[in-house]
Amino acid sequence: MAERETGHKYAFFPGCLVTTRLPYIEAAVRKSMRRLGAELVDMPETTCCPEPTLTKALNQKTWLAIAARNLSIAEEIGLDILTPCNGCYGTFKTVNYIIKTNEKERVKINDTLKKVNREYKGKIQVKHVVEALYKDIGKERIKKEIQKPLKNIKIAVHYGCHLLRPSEIIQLDDPEQPTFLDELVEVLGAKSVDYERKMMCCGGEDLKIHPQTAYSILKEKLSSIKEADPDCIVVTCPLCMIQLDENQALLQRRHRQNFNIPVFYYSELLCLALNINLGDQHFKLHRIKADEVVKKIVKS
Amino acid sequence: MEQGEKLRKLKEIKRKALICFQCGVCVGSCPVAFVNEKYNPRRILRNFLFNQSPPQLNLSNLPWLCLHCYACLERCPQNIGLSEVMFKIQHLQFLNGEIPSSFLNAVKQIIKTGRVSPVTPITERRREQLNLPKIETETGVEELKKIIKETGLKKLLFSQEEEKRSG
Missing domain, CATH: 3.40.50.11810 (Rossmann fold)
Known part of the structure; x- marks a missing residue:
């Protein structure tokens, strides 16, 4: 079926729990977004967001860099990142906020990303599925x-x-x-x-x-x-x-x-x-x- | 990790949290405190600020019960951001080896597979039933492992296991 014109397109990040334990959520998100004219682009190279309470407690620097790596993949595709998970949303929103508002941290995070040949400039936005429904699709x-x-x-x-x-x-x-x-x-x-x-x-x-x-x-x-x-x-x-x-x-x-x-x-x-x-x-x-x-x- | 480094991190938390005047709005907002009387965030912070010094924190597992729901952070009149302070206390506990094994295992799962929850045959069958795309092999894991090493987490995890083995 042809996409209906609205132009909404996102880099889709379902997150670990949805992908592995509750794939029925992924099915419902994909089908309803398609019907409403939004296109979801998959991001196979991504990893755990990472989980907002574990990695951050153990080592904040690791948490920031892994999240920024995932964000950099969406930035490379040139799309805002969309997730159906509050946990991934919290991680990405917070790390994006730090990168956009704290120059010193941005440099430090990118020093780490350089080691895996990536860079995140902080150009994209982070959106939850229900946020996109409310704000973009309406x-x-x-x-x-x-x-x-x-x-x-x-x-x-x-x-x-x-x-x-x-x-x-x-x-x-x-x-x-x-x-x-x-x-x-x-x-x-x-x-x-x-x-x-x-x-x-x-x-x-x-x-x-x-x-x-x-x-x-x-x-x-x-x-x-x-x-x-x-x-x-x-x-x-x-x-x-x-x-x-x-x-x-x-x-x-x-x-x-x-x-x-x-x-x-x-x-x-x-x-x-x-x-x-x-x-x-x-x-x-x-x-x-x-x-x-x-x-x-x-x-x- | 060197004691000096731990001490520096401890001082940093104290500098941020010493303005706490123990009003208790965090306790009233906390879902854990609501159902578990042993857990009192106000008391945990007080004990941490005034009674503890490294290398032994001896805080038990209590700080790990924080859900990081940020209910207290929204209401704190001193804007301490208790949930964030709790992260830093947990971090110090981790450096001291005071970390529940369930936490360590979950982090190891992420490092090994790139995911916090594993892909099982049930996962694959369900995805097939739902006509969802097959899960591709995790091409990101190698980069993730490199980041774990570069940011020092690998070394911290390794030195903990060494300590456990020798102690």
Whole structure:
């Protein structure tokens, strides 16, 4: 199918977790972006962004150089970098900010990159998938393309930390009371419902060090969401997806916590609203059964 | 690493964080403190600033529990950026060998494969089901390894293993 003209083109960086553990997110992102006229160019030479909490703690210099190397590949292609992961987004936004505002650091980072015959000048921008949808493609365009509005669907929005904070660097929306993702959800015809722990972290980062803490945070988050009685949760990050979907299922199995709230990555709901067929296998990859919500939307 | 270098890094953190007046807004904003009473970022910072000196930090694993969610950083009236300070405390702990093995293993996974999560047969089957492009062999890994070496991380990781073996 021919691309529709809008001219949006990005260097696509799915990130480790999406590529290896949750490829269904990648499928939904690719299909919905194509439908909305955006072209994604693959970047096979890239590596882990790198992960924002590990490498940075061990050696900041390494973290900066690996991230700058990935950014330099997008710059070489001549496109802004696009990622569906809040973690990659946080790393790239921060390193890009440092390179664009700190001449001394830029020189130091490029001294390292020289050893692998690369250079990053700081000419490109870093974009999250939902940011590109909101700012580049726009709500109006999305609205025009909707074939199956998400009528009578109540959604609990979870932004995730690194989509918004540190706000001084990210500068996407208010770090305490954001609205843009709620707007994107409502453009699809759904209703965004408020809940007390909306801005609370999913806790996913503690899975590798102290799972009990990660599960306790998750329980708190899900209890608060349950009170708002939504049809589903929407996320913009694979780690939040793993935590809210896969580990919600784990809590139910191990601790008989019966939340039973399906979780979607934003682009999956977008695909449903645009009447894009994701295939029979797609939603089977979710741990909390999503069939009922999907049926409700498809039948509308 | 030389003690002098560690001391310099410690002083740098203190210079930045000594203006903390212990108001506790970080504790009220912290999701970890909310569910785990042992973890109190205000107390961790105080103990670090006033009671600790290298070479032994003896901070236990607590600082590694920080999620780096930046909730405290947004609200700190002194603009200390506690989440960033926590990174530096973690770094000093790493230099002292006080690092959880799960962290080390994850970093080693990145260095070895270029990814934080491995490509498994399940990954490949799922990608095929979803009509996604095949994962190409990681051409970036060699450059990544070179960067790890150039920036000194390889040496730090190596000297830790040496210490563990001898100690």
